[in-house]
Amino acid sequence: MNTAITELLGIEYPIIQGGMAWVADYHLASAVSNAGGLGIIAAGGASAEFVREQIRKTKELCDKPFGVNIMLMNPEADKIAEVVVEEGVKVVTTGAGNPSKYMEKWKNSGIKVIPVVASVAMAKMMERCGADAVVAEGTESGGHIGETTTMSLVPQVVDAVKIPVIAAGGIGDGRGVAAAFMLGANAVQMGTAFLITDECNIHENYKKKVIKAKDIDTKVTGRTTGHPVRTLRNKMTKEYLEMESKGATLEKLELLTLGGLKKAVVDGDIENGSVMAGQIAGLVNTEGTCEELLRRLMSEMTDCVCKMSTVLGY
């Protein structure tokens, strides 16, 4: 399948694995890229040297294109922005902030830059700064989120910019991929569905919680602090939301989530940790390899388009 994004990135399928902090390591990224999608290493809150190591390990396992996601709230973001240049990374995505100050250096190094945006205004600004594409991420996503749904955001971003648009948020199977194309996207980025792949090295408790989740099992903490984060509901979200509704201080709220993602991903503490996942977790329950996931998505997407053609009488 050829789209503006498969052409831009030199990949086989228009499917990008999201840069999930603590989750998306060299193992997952190389598996996705080897299977024909775009694998992404998440810098998350890690150090620049850790990210350098992850890049080198990915190169050992995979000679196809892969990317690095830089979470811009990371205190080492400046250093990581250098590391991706030094290591010759071909694709950089960014999240949770504005990457304008790095753009010139990255573009001069030939890096394809794809900021994740949650609004039309940010998409337009990124296009003006020289972004090669944008990920329009709806509020259905897991982790740090914006306000607007994928269904509303994607077509508005598509109309507002000339660069290719990648849809993200709430996409978990081939029907979601087809829907994203219908909205004018040229590819999709998915996170939650990759959490339960064989090559995803998260704690088994985390995977089980994603598989068991129902449609209404995510909660958004931090709406009052300006840093809304979507996770699967548990003891932590219950306490957080109770404290938040009583007007607890930022310091007290932050204490409750400090190190929470690592707690869930590494230690398997799915009651006190932050089990980040999107609203589509209720649909995501098929385990298997990344290659199987990509093939299934493409075949479901084709079936979906064929079914629609039949319904329309073409």
Ligand code: TUI
């Ligand atoms: O970045 C994400 N999702 C994330 S990052 C993350 S790590 C984390 N861990 C604990 C607490 C908080 C974060 C987990 N999930 N998605 C991409 C995304 N970016 N969504 C929304 C945005 C965004 C928000 C504001 C992009 C730009 C922006 O601009 C603000 C500005 O500076 O003008």
